[in-house]
């Protein structure tokens with residue numbers, strides 16, 4: 001018997017559309033495929049539709065049209081089977097701060113129906129996996145933001161999910177705390193080969209930890225592939241050039257040089273992609289200075305996913321968020337996670 005295409009993937013999404021009751025189209029024909037055991041990032045600015053997609057895949061809301069399967073089960077008609085195989089770690093706080101870490105997991109173990117004779121070992125294992133054994137007897141209000149996040153993930157691991165969905169797993173955490181969250185998650189993922197789908201607006205995080213990335217903007221997939229493939233789309237190195245003068249005019253002047261793509265030109269800074277910066281940089285400086293524009297400083301780096309996003313949308317993630325008017329939402333979430 002031939003295998004159905006949508007059953008060979010851990011997650012299969014085809015032409016998903018979600019229109020909320022007020023008429024807002026949050027997803028506009030999203031398709032994606034995630035292999036079993038893959039770590040997959042969905043990246044994009046606030047309001048891109050990432051949470052909506054995740055809520056549909058975790059059977060919390062229904063799509064308006066299109067279809068989605070998780071481990072071969074339809075999220076709409078077989079939602080019970082999907083729920084048995086997955087865990088979901090939401091963006092919002094999902095633990096209580098006035099009880100201990102252990103008590104939180106005990107509470108969840110009861111909700112999940114874990115038999116009482118197995119609870120202690122399952123909770124201990126989950127705490128150990130997330131590096132929280134020593135802190136397990138402390139009130140959660142004494143935990144750092146990173147420890148709280150790891151406790152929420154520990155709760156999700158107790159059901160031994162085949163697919164884990166994480167919505168902005170490190171939002172509001174400092175770089176070191178983000179690293180520890182990922183260190184623990186990766187150790188777990190490696191050992192159990194679970195499939196991980198996570199949402200993030202941190203492009204560097206997607207680039208560093210995801211095997212595949214789907215870039216979402218305004219409810220549509222605008223790019224997908226491995227981080228390396230996406231970065232290769234740009235074909236070269238990224239040059240940042242700070243100038244004395246109008247960046248718009250500088251951009252027009254430079255666009256006439258072969259082998260230069262100006263990704264953005266704002267606030268005295270140009271972001272340029274070029275195949276060979278050692279050849280192009282002197283040319284750029286010379287061309288600009290001939291027209292009275294002085295170059296103040298330059299940096300050369302490997303292109304990043306953030307640069308790919310700029311190329312595809314004409315703006316940075318930050319600018320896209322400002323434009324969507326949803327930037328404040330994220331600022332509040334960050335503050336909550338950071339304990340503000």
Ligand SMILES: Nc1ncnc2c1ncn2[C@@H]1O[C@H](COP(=O)(O)OP(=O)(O)OP(=O)(O)O)[C@@H](O)[C@H]1O
Nearest residue numbers: 020022024026045046047048049050051052053329
């Ligand atoms: N329940 C709802 N009713 C109406 N509109 C909604 C609802 N939930 C989300 N939206 C809107 O749908 C769009 C997509 O939101 P969504 O939360 O999926 O985006 P996101 O990429 O996850 O952003 P964030 O990072 O802020 O969560 C936004 O414009 C949002 O305001």
